[in-house]
Amino acid sequence: MAGGKKKSSTAPSRFQKTLSSIWQDKHMVLFKTEYTLLVTAVLWFLEIAINIWVIQKVSYTEIDWKAYMDEVEGVINGTYDYTQLKGDTGPLVYPAGFVYIFTGLYYLTDHGHNIRLGQYVFAVFYLINLLLVMRIYHRTKKVPPYVFFFICCASYRIHSIFILRLFNDPVAMMLCFGAINLFLDGRWTLGCALYSLAVSVKMNVLLFAPGLLFLLLCEFGLWKTLPRLALCAVIQLVLGLPFLLVNPVGYVSRAFDLGRQFLFKWTVNWRFLPEDVFLNRYFHLALLLAHITTLLLFALKRWKRSGSSIWTILKDPSERKETAHKVNADQMVLILFTSNFIGMCFSRSLHYQFYVWYFHTLPYLLWSGGVKKLAHLLRVLILGLIELSWNTYPSTNYSSLSLHVCHLIILLCLWLNPNPASPSHRSENKAKSH
Numbered sequence: 187m188a189g190g191k192k193k194s195s196t197a198p199s200r201f202q203k204t205l206s207s208i209w210q211d212k213h214m215v216l217f218k219t220e221y222t223l224l225v226t227a228v229l230w231f232l233e234i235a236i237n238i239w240v241i242q243k244v245s246y247t248e249i250d251w252k253a254y255m256d257e258v259e260g261v262i263n264g265t266y267d268y269t270q271l272k273g274d275t276g277p278l279v280y281p282a283g284f285v286y287i288f289t290g291l292y293y294l295t296d297h298g299h300n301i302r303l304g305q306y307v308f309a310v311f312y313l314i315n316l317l318l319v320m321r322i323y324h325r326t327k328k329v330p331p332y333v334f335f336f337i338c339c340a341s342y343r344i345h346s347i348f349i350l351r352l353f354n355d356p357v358a359m360m361l362c363f364g365a366i367n368l369f370l371d372g373r374w375t376l377g378c379a380l381y382s383l384a385v386s387v388k389m390n391v392l393l394f395a396p397g398l399l400f401l402l403l404c405e406f407g408l409w410k411t412l413p414r415l416a417l418c419a420v421i422q423l424v425l426g427l428p429f430l431l432v433n434p435v436g437y438v439s440r441a442f443d444l445g446r447q448f449l450f451k452w453t454v455n456w457r458f459l460p461e462d463v464f465l466n467r468y469f470h471l472a473l474l475l476a477h478i479t480t481l482l483l484f485a486l487k488r489w490k491r492s493g494s495s496i497w498t499i500l501k502d503p504s505e506r507k508e509t510a511h512k513v514n515a516d517q518m519v520l521i522l523f524t525s526n527f528i529g530m531c532f533s534r535s536l537h538y539q540f541y542v543w544y545f546h547t548l549p550y551l552l553w554s555g556g557v558k559k560l561a562h563l564l565r566v567l568i569l570g571l572i573e574l575s576w577n578t579y580p581s582t583n584y585s586s587l588s589l590h591v592c593h594l595i596i597l598l599c600l601w602l603n604p605n606p607a608s609p610s611h612r613s614e615n616k617a618k619s620h
Contacts, residue, residue: 216332225331226320233316233338237309240345246301250275251352255298258289266428269436281441282425283386284354305349311360312348318363319546325370326516329553330562336569337549343541343576353539358387362394363546366522369398370515374405375414382418386425389442390543396481397525400489400499404513407502448535454576455536457586470534477532480597484528488601489521520554523547524600531593541576548572551596554603568592 215221253273260271260278271278278285295304316338323329338344348356361384368377381398384391402411423430429437450461463469490496498506513521523544530536530544552565572592578585 217330219327219330222320222324222327222329222331222334226324226334229334229338230313230316230320233313236339237312237345237349241302241305241309241349244350246305247346247350249351249353251298251301251304254288254352254354255292258285258292259297261285262289262292266432267436268429268433268440277440279440279443279446280354280388281386281422282429282437283383284357284388286425287357287387288354301352304352308349308352308356311356312345315348315356315360315363315546318360318367321367322363322370322519323550326519326550328516329549333549333553333566336566336573337546341545341573343538343573344545347539347542351539353542354388355390355539355542358384358391359542359546361387362391366519369401369518369522374402375417378402378414378418379421382421383425385418386422390540393526393529393543394522395525396485397489397522400485400525401513401518401521403499405503407505408500409502448537450535451580452537453535453586454538454540454581455533455586455589457581458583464535473532473534477529480528480532481525484524484601488524488603519550520603523550527551527593527596527600531597538576538579548596551600554600568595 215225250273253275256273257271257278265271268278291304291307292298294307295301298304319337320334323334347353361380365377365381365384368374368380378398381391381394399411399415402414406414426437426441429441447465450456450464453464456464459469486496490499503512526547527544530540533540548569552568571588575581575585575589575592
């Protein structure tokens with residue numbers, strides 16, 4: 187007994203072993219995925235200082251904040267007809283969740299006048315969003331830790347969107363990444379509720395919907411998926427009820443305007459086209475057709491298990507002959523991020539604030555599957571070219587073409603990715619984990 191106590195007292199603690207391991211592998215800390223948590227923790231605390239510095243030293247740029255405040259002020263003053271709500275930049279075109287959240291910000295920032303406080307609130311949103319993104323990457327362990335420097339500290343445009351412009355896009359994406367974390371934890375019902383709340387802030391989050399529907403069908407089958415879809419619909423109905431009771435057509439047509447026309451002068455991705463082509467309805471229909479076709483091809487060929495019928499996922503899991511359609515964390519994130527990315531590739535017009543819609547998913551897509559054959563330097567170069575394209579203002583023929591080339595490379599590599607649901611791919615991943 188005494189000898190045992192003496193041995194335990196001199197044995198190195200778990201903390202000491204961890205430090206020793208880090209010191210021994212110090213040259214690999216930035217490359218080994220097991221150090222993701224350590225590197226992201228350091229970068230997250232560094233981001234606190236960066237956000238404070240940017241807010242204090244870089245000038246705020248007014249674009250939509252005053253318009254947001256005017257729009258919610260109309261609701262506060264008793265106007266519930268969506269067609270009558272507008273700001274400096276035009277009519278209110280966001281769902282009801284936006285109104286409630288920015289009404290809270292309206293009161294918190296002294297009717298929108300205390301912009302500096304608003305910037306610090308959005309800095310908090312940024313840090314929460316970063317935590318949620320880092321947790322997703324930590325769960326999947328797909329991306330080497332050094333890449334996280336490009337995810338946060340190195341992006342001027344993302345900091346600008348969050349804390350120098352105060353757009354509503356970051357709020358929607360923060361809620362969306364929160365929902366994805368819940369899906370990873372197996373809390374599907376709560377995740378669907380949070381996802382619906384994200385859609386109620388800005389409907390761009392619907393780009394994740396095809397992938398989410400596929401995952402729900404894989405996890406629950408058709409009949410058990412329907413209640414979760416109903417929950418999403420009920421949340422939209424409840425949030426929009428005050429406006430639906432006054433002018434239902436006006437609310438739906440404004441808040442969920444799928445045919446909304448964008449101005450050519452703000453486009454990031456189609457600058458090389460003549461303006462009349464950009465505004466042409468047939469061009470928009472062609473993009474929609476390409477979007478739907480690409481999603482169907484990925485669902486049929488890349489997301490489902492090779493050799494199995496797509497109709498299998500409609501059955502209740504207990505009635506299936508096999509459990510191959512159960513997805514792990516890696517497959518789940520890949521499907522959701524790919525769904526959103528396809529939507530971005532075929533978007534009618536990407537504006538500068540839309541960068542946040544997919545920025546945090548790009549490293550994951552670049553380090554997934556078939557893209558592994560690309561050298562680290564090439565993948566970092568693609569990230570850099572995408573960042574440069576989004577930072578070119580106004581956009582040029584070259585920046586738009588460069589963005590499309592990068593998108594095409596990523597999309598092609600995702601298509602060449604070995605089917606993540608195939609038995610060989612799963613056994614290969616299992617072997618690597620051992």
